[in-house]
Amino acid sequence: MGAVFVGVRHHSPACARLVAATIEEQQPAYVLVEGPADFNERIDELLLGHELPVALFSYSDQHASWSPFCDYSPEWVAIIEARRCGAEVRFIDLPAWHEAFRDVSNRYADAELRYTEVVDRLCVEFSVDNVDVLWDHLFECETDPVGMAEYFDLLRGTADADEGDSAREEYMARWVRAAVADAGDRPVVVITGGFHTAALKAKLDGGTEWPEVPERERGASYLVPYSHARLDAFTGYQSGMPSPGYYQQVWENGAQRAADWLVESVATRLRERQQPVSTADLIAAHTQAGALARLRGHENLARTDVLDGLTSALISEDLTQPPPWTRRGTLQPGAHPALAEMLGALRGDKVGRLHPGTPAPPLVNAVQELLRTHGLDQEGKVALDLTDAEALGRSRILHRLRVLRIPGFTRTSGPTEGAQPRLDEQWTLRPVEERLAALIEAAENGATLEEAAGAVLERRSRHAQLEELAGILFDAVLCGISTLSGRVKQSLNEGVKDTGDLAALGKVLSGVLGLWRHDRLFGTRRDPLLGSVIDVGTARVLWLVEGLHGGPAPADPNRLKAMAAARDAVLHAKSALSLDVVDVTGVATRVSNDVQAPPDLRGAALGLAWALGSKPDVRKVRTIEALGDWLAGLFAVAREEVLASPDLVGVLDELVSAMDEDEFLVALPALRLAFSYFPPRERETIAATVLAHRGVEGSTRNVTRLTVDPVAVAEAMAIEKRVDALLVKGGLA
Known part of the structure; x- marks a missing residue:
C-alpha cells in the first residue's frame, strides 16, 4: 500500500481531526510521528493517563528542548488513534539533543519564518493580517477544510531547508522506507509538520533497514506537566497556534460554541475586574462577529471574527497599539484592559498533570x-x-x-x-x-x-561580568557550595586587577567585604583569596578615583558605593590590606581638595578622610559649588561623622536657607539624594540639630514628617513667586 502522508500544523484542531480520520480510514500497520526516536522504547509512558497538556523534556550537556502535547495536537491524536486501531507507533525524528536542534528549544515550533515571502503573498491575496489569521480563514473555521496538502506544498516550494532540516528529513525518510517495507500490503501513515512532507515524499527510494537511534553520553528525557500559558504564542512560545484555551474549546465543542465561550469568558473576566460590560454590549459583539464572518466568507465564526466583534463593542476609544492578534507577539504595557482580558480568555488556564506512575529523574x-x-x-x-x-x-x-x-x-x-x-x-x-x-x-x-544548584551557578559564572561575579559568589556561599566559590574568587581577583569600571568595582568590593567581615555566619573563615580581592580592590578604587576629573555632574550613587566600600575595607579588613591608613588618607585629602574632581567624589573623599580620623575644617564648606552633589558624596561615606558634628549641620542649614527659589529648585534633586542616606530616625537627629542651631523649640517629628512630595512643595513655591511677580507688575501687591 505504501505511505500515506499527512502534513500538519502543530497544535491545530483541524489537523488533529484530519489525522484521526486518516488513521480510522487507513487502518495502518504503522503510524509514524514526528517526535524523538530515542523515546520509542518508553512510548507507553505517554499513555499512562495524564491530564494534558504535557511535554517531553530532553536534555544533554549542550542543549535542552521540549516537545509539547495538548489534547488537539495532531501528534498526540496520532498516538491515541494508532493504539486504538492496533497500529505500531514510532517516533521518527532525531533526538532533541542532536546537533540538528542546536538552535531549537521547541521541537514543534513551526518553520513559518523561513517562508515569510509566500505567507505574506497569501495574506495579501486573502486580505488577512498574518499567518494565524490565514490558517483560521482557510481551515479552522471550515467544517470540512480542503486544500491543506496543497497549502503545505506551496509553502515548501518557496523555501530551502537548512542543515538541521535536511538532516532531520533524511533520518525521518529512513524510518518511512523501513516501515513501508515491513508493512507489506498494509499502509503506513506518516504524521509530520507540513514543512517536511514534500521533502519526505521525494525520499522514498533507498535502503529499507531500520535506522539506528543516536546515543548520547549524558542526558535523559522525561515527561513534564505543561500548561496553556506555556503553549501560548502571545506569551512568547513559538508554537504553530496561539490561544490554546480557545482552540481547546474548538476541539471539544466546535467553532460556533467556542465563539460563544470566548464572548462569555471575556465578559466574565472584565466584570470580575469591575469593568462595565452590559448585555447590550454582548449582543453587539455577537452581531458584529456574525456580520464579519459573513463578510469574510467564513462557514463558522473564526477567532478573529469574535475578537474584532468584541473590540468594536467594548472599546470606544483609540487603541494605543494594534490588537495582538493582528501580529504575533506579546501584549505591550499600556494596552487597553479589554485586550488583556481577551488574551487571558484565549490563553486558557489549563495545567497538565502527570500520572503518579510516571518516571521522574x-x-x-x-x-x-x-x-x-x-x-x-x-x-x-x-x-x-x-x-x-x-x-x-x-x-x-x-x-x-x-x-x-x-x-x-x-x-x-x-x-x-x-x-x-x-x-x-x-x-x-x-x-x-x-x-x-x-x-x-x-x-x-x-x-x-x-550538584544541580552548583551547576547552575557554574554556568552563570562562565560569562559573567565582574559585578555579577560578586552576586554569584554570595549565592554560592548561601547555598553552602564551596567547590564553586574558589573558582569565582579567582575570577574576581583577576577581574578586579584590570577593571576601570568604578561602579562594578564598588559592588564587588562591598559584596566580598560582607563575606570577609561575617565569616562566622557564612563560613568563609577570613579566606585569604577574599582578602586578596579586598586588598587589590581597595587600591584600585583609590587609583581610579584619583584619576577622575571633569566638571560638575550629577552625583553617581554607584561610585559613591565604591568609596563607602573602600572606607569599610580600611576600617574592618585592615589586616587584609597592604595600604596604610596614612596612604588612604593622603589620597582622600588630595581628591577632596582637587577642584577638577567631580563634586560628589570630592565630598566622598572628604568623608573618607573624616571617617579615618582626619577632621575637616567646616568653614571650607561655604566655598563648595554644586553643594547638593558634594553633600551626597559626603553623606554616603561619613554619615555618622556628620550626625556627630553640629557645627557642620549649622553651616549647611545656613547655606540652604540662603538659596533663593531658583537655586533651591536646581539643587533639590541632589539634596534629596544626599539626605536619602539617612534613615528616618537620623533625619530627626539632624532636624533637632537645626532647630537648636536656630534657637527654636519644637517637635522634630513634625518637621521630618512632611506628607507632601518635596518636589510638589518646590513647584508650589515657584508658582507663588511667579504670582507675586505678576501682582507687583500689575500694581496689585
Whole structure:
C-alpha cells in the first residue's frame, strides 16, 4: 500500500481531526510521528493517563528542548488513534539533543519564518493580517477544510531547508522506507509538520533497514506537566497556534460554541475586574462577529471574527497599539484592559498533570525527601535562626531551590550582599502546580540538589561580568557550595586587577567585604583569596578615583558605593590590606581638595578622610559649588561623622536657607539624594540639630514628617513667586 502522508500544523484542531480520520480510514500497520526516536522504547509512558497538556523534556550537556502535547495536537491524536486501531507507533525524528536542534528549544515550533515571502503573498491575496489569521480563514473555521496538502506544498516550494532540516528529513525518510517495507500490503501513515512532507515524499527510494537511534553520553528525557500559558504564542512560545484555551474549546465543542465561550469568558473576566460590560454590549459583539464572518466568507465564526466583534463593542476609544492578534507577539504595557482580558480568555488556564506512575529523574525524589525530612514541604511562613546549625542547613536547601528557580519558595528577608549581616531569614512556602515541572527540568543540572544548584551557578559564572561575579559568589556561599566559590574568587581577583569600571568595582568590593567581615555566619573563615580581592580592590578604587576629573555632574550613587566600600575595607579588613591608613588618607585629602574632581567624589573623599580620623575644617564648606552633589558624596561615606558634628549641620542649614527659589529648585534633586542616606530616625537627629542651631523649640517629628512630595512643595513655591511677580507688575501687591 505504501505511505500515506499527512502534513500538519502543530497544535491545530483541524489537523488533529484530519489525522484521526486518516488513521480510522487507513487502518495502518504503522503510524509514524514526528517526535524523538530515542523515546520509542518508553512510548507507553505517554499513555499512562495524564491530564494534558504535557511535554517531553530532553536534555544533554549542550542543549535542552521540549516537545509539547495538548489534547488537539495532531501528534498526540496520532498516538491515541494508532493504539486504538492496533497500529505500531514510532517516533521518527532525531533526538532533541542532536546537533540538528542546536538552535531549537521547541521541537514543534513551526518553520513559518523561513517562508515569510509566500505567507505574506497569501495574506495579501486573502486580505488577512498574518499567518494565524490565514490558517483560521482557510481551515479552522471550515467544517470540512480542503486544500491543506496543497497549502503545505506551496509553502515548501518557496523555501530551502537548512542543515538541521535536511538532516532531520533524511533520518525521518529512513524510518518511512523501513516501515513501508515491513508493512507489506498494509499502509503506513506518516504524521509530520507540513514543512517536511514534500521533502519526505521525494525520499522514498533507498535502503529499507531500520535506522539506528543516536546515543548520547549524558542526558535523559522525561515527561513534564505543561500548561496553556506555556503553549501560548502571545506569551512568547513559538508554537504553530496561539490561544490554546480557545482552540481547546474548538476541539471539544466546535467553532460556533467556542465563539460563544470566548464572548462569555471575556465578559466574565472584565466584570470580575469591575469593568462595565452590559448585555447590550454582548449582543453587539455577537452581531458584529456574525456580520464579519459573513463578510469574510467564513462557514463558522473564526477567532478573529469574535475578537474584532468584541473590540468594536467594548472599546470606544483609540487603541494605543494594534490588537495582538493582528501580529504575533506579546501584549505591550499600556494596552487597553479589554485586550488583556481577551488574551487571558484565549490563553486558557489549563495545567497538565502527570500520572503518579510516571518516571521522574533522581533530583525530583531527592528534593521531595529533603523537603519532607526538614519540614519544608508545608505551606506557610518559616523563620530560620542562621546561628543554629540545623536552621542553617534548611536555609541552604531553600537557597539551592531559589538558585534553581523552583517556584513556591520565597525569601522575604535575610542576609543580603554587601549589607550588615542578618542572623535570621524569613521564607514563605506555598505549593504550586508548576513545581514538579520545574524540578524535572532542573534535573538536567544534576542528580542531587547541591550538584544541580552548583551547576547552575557554574554556568552563570562562565560569562559573567565582574559585578555579577560578586552576586554569584554570595549565592554560592548561601547555598553552602564551596567547590564553586574558589573558582569565582579567582575570577574576581583577576577581574578586579584590570577593571576601570568604578561602579562594578564598588559592588564587588562591598559584596566580598560582607563575606570577609561575617565569616562566622557564612563560613568563609577570613579566606585569604577574599582578602586578596579586598586588598587589590581597595587600591584600585583609590587609583581610579584619583584619576577622575571633569566638571560638575550629577552625583553617581554607584561610585559613591565604591568609596563607602573602600572606607569599610580600611576600617574592618585592615589586616587584609597592604595600604596604610596614612596612604588612604593622603589620597582622600588630595581628591577632596582637587577642584577638577567631580563634586560628589570630592565630598566622598572628604568623608573618607573624616571617617579615618582626619577632621575637616567646616568653614571650607561655604566655598563648595554644586553643594547638593558634594553633600551626597559626603553623606554616603561619613554619615555618622556628620550626625556627630553640629557645627557642620549649622553651616549647611545656613547655606540652604540662603538659596533663593531658583537655586533651591536646581539643587533639590541632589539634596534629596544626599539626605536619602539617612534613615528616618537620623533625619530627626539632624532636624533637632537645626532647630537648636536656630534657637527654636519644637517637635522634630513634625518637621521630618512632611506628607507632601518635596518636589510638589518646590513647584508650589515657584508658582507663588511667579504670582507675586505678576501682582507687583500689575500694581496689585
